[in-house]
Amino acid sequence: xxxxxxxxxxxxxxxxxxxxxxxxxxxxxxxxxxxxxxxxxxxxxxxxxxxxxxxxxxxxxxxxxxxxxxxxxxxxxxxxxxxxxxxxxxxxxxxxxxxxxxxxxxxxxxxxxxxxxxxxxxxxxxxxxxxxxxxxxxxxxxxxxxxxxxxxxxxxxxxxxxxxxxxxxxxxxxxxxxxxxxxxxxxxxxxxxxxxxxxxxxxxxxxxxxxxxxxxxxxxxxxxxxxxxxxxxxxxxxxxxxxxxxxxx
Numbered sequence: 001x002x003x004x005x006x007x008x009x010x011x012x013x014x015x016x017x018x019x020x021x022x023x024x025x026x027x028x029x030x031x032x033x034x035x036x037x038x039x040x041x042x043x044x045x046x047x048x049x050x051x052x053x054x055x056x057x058x059x060x061x062x063x064x065x066x067x068x069x070x071x072x073x074x075x076x077x078x079x080x081x082x083x084x085x086x087x088x089x090x091x092x093x094x095x096x097x098x099x100x101x102x103x104x105x106x107x108x109x110x111x112x113x114x115x116x117x118x119x120x121x122x123x124x125x126x127x128x129x130x131x132x133x134x135x136x137x138x139x140x141x142x143x144x145x146x147x148x149x150x151x152x153x154x155x156x157x158x159x160x161x162x163x164x165x166x167x168x169x170x171x172x173x174x175x176x177x178x179x180x181x182x183x184x185x186x187x188x189x190x191x192x193x194x195x196x197x198x199x200x201x202x203x204x205x206x207x208x209x210x211x212x213x214x215x216x217x218x219x220x221x222x223x224x225x226x227x228x229x230x231x232x233x234x235x236x237x238x239x240x241x242x243x244x245x246x247x248x249x
Contacts, residue, residue, distance in 0.1 A: 023056050024041060024048075025056050025057065025086055032062065032063055034061055036061045036091055040091055040096065046105060047105045050109060050202065051113060051198065055085075055087055058081060058084070058086050059088075060090055060091070061090075074218070076091050076107050076108075087116050100207065106204070106207055109202070113198070117194075135171075139160075142166050143160050199244060208244055213241050216236075216238040
């Protein structure tokens with residue numbers, strides 16, 4: 001490759017990176033939130049570049065009303081903005097600013113990737129599809145089974161309605177709860193994979209562990225005041241931290 005070809009190739013790579021590089025979208029203040037402070041935005045920009053975030057993103061600070069309505073806003077929260085389709089990270093500045101930058105980077109990085117994967121990642125989509133197929137199989141099997149009973153003389157649509165009622169009863173009795181438990185396990189496993197991926201990017205496992213443990217301490221404190229909301233998070237962040245510790249060993 002001659003000098004000119006190398007220059008063209010380099011220019012092409014630069015242009016490609018410029019077009020794919022994620023940018024922060026300014027948030028227009030409303031009654032519930034406002035644009036995050038500059039210091040947090042700067043850390044967010046570093047985190048987005050570090051993980052190679054592909055989508056534009058928004059980083060905002062919740063107002064008191066939003067914190068009161070959604071307790072998770074007391075720490076750090078992520079989802080996809082339904083209006084812009086951008087990953088949106090909500091950061092409580094009062095809590096977040098107390099963390100070292102290395103821990104902030106980890107939490108922002110994982111939030112970006114988890115938000116980008118929302119609302120359901122690939123493994124969860126497959127699970128939901130399989131669960132739906134399983135219910136259809138139950139419905140068909142029960143309909144067939146009823147055809148072997150005294151209901152065999154009844155019209156097929158009557159047996160189908162009875163089968164549908166039985167399926168609804170099975171869902172209420174245990175199937176819905178079982179599906180939710182399995183889905184939660186898949187979500188936790190996926191989040192652990194994301195945590196490990198961010199650690200590989202930052203090279204700072206200790207900061208990741210401490211950030212998750214800080215989150216867990218915050219949850220433990222909130223549990224004393226609002227057990228109903230925080231019970232699902234009773235050990236989850238500590239479990240994430242422990243998983244990172246095991247990888248370290």
